[in-house]
Amino acid sequence: MKPHVLQLNPILIPSINEELASLYTMHKFYELAAQQAWLVEHGEHIDAVITGGHTGISQAMLAQLPALKIVAINGVGTDAVDLAYCRSRGLPVTATLGALTEDVADLAIGLLIAACRNLCAGDRFVRDGQWELYPHPSAIPLARRFSGMRVGIVGMGRVGRAVAVRAAAFGCEIRYTDLQAMNDIAHPFVPDLIELAKGSDALVLCAAADKAEGIVDAAVLDALGPRGFLVNVARGRLVNEADLSAAITAGRIAGAGLDVFVDEPRVPLALRESDAVTLQAHRASATWETRTAMGEMVLAGIAQALAGERPAMSLTT
DSSP states (O other): OOOEEEESSOOOOHHHHHHHHHHSEEEEGGGOSSHHHHHHHHGGGEEEEEEOTTTOBOHHHHHTOTTOOEEEESSSOOTTBOHHHHHHTTOOEEOOTTTSHHHHHHHHHHHHHHHHHTHHHHHHHHHTTHHHHOOSGGGSOOOOOOTTOEEEEEOOSHHHHHHHHHHHHTTOEEEEEOSSOOTTOOSOBOSOHHHHHHTOSEEEEOOOOTTOOSOBOHHHHHHHOTTOEEEEOSOGGGBOHHHHHHHHHHTSSSEEEESOOTBTTBOOHHHHHOTTEEEOSSOTTOSHHHHHHHHHHHHHHHHHHHTTOOOTTBSOO
16 A cells, blocks of 8 residues: 655646655645545545645644654745654654755846846836837936845855855855854855945845844845845745835835745735836746756655655754
């Protein structure tokens, strides 16, 4: 009999789904109408759970899965999983750490260039036929050069380091903040976020910071200033969105590039309506290459756990 796997989120790579279906009896929880009733009837038979970083899994649901041998997160976020509880049960929780790094860093730079050069507003200007109506060069405001900017990176983990490499290739001056200075990083460390913002043309949020909230507030945005840009590819709740909306509306910062938000998929109207803001729908890892690598890591973690081994990417055992 195949092991039973409860899947809380879709996986978009057909080859990964095919392999899962060939190895396990798959239960797509997100397609069930009576989810709680299904758990009561079938929960005791579930051997593994696949979830996403945003969805996670509640302690209440975990308690209904007594035979569970692994929680495999198809992502890097762990804040929606009670790691302490899983640790107390000796339950491995895996994440696809490292698989997303290059794509997230690519998107961070892409968002920053798009915001600096008003790429989305320029695209709409052409698509909407405005160029034909207003062909004079002054119809589109001058943009800001990205090359040579002073870039402040918040969180110098895998993604922060990858962003630094890319920004340095554009001749940018890099500084960073984190919980502490990194001995293997040559770029200057700035312990205070407001001081980092004051000395930066762009602030790029790369921190995991699962327990941090609203650290980029009005004071930080005012320190960044009317020529400064904010990019967030980390966690939506790192930014006080009311303060950011007010700063964008008043022109207290020059613009922003955002992939993550506090209450997804809801995005504040002020951010959606501003040409100074470039938006994405939490898609930093959304490439065939990365999503395939993530799926392969999920497969490996489940196989290891069900074989009685410690999964290589376990965060709790």
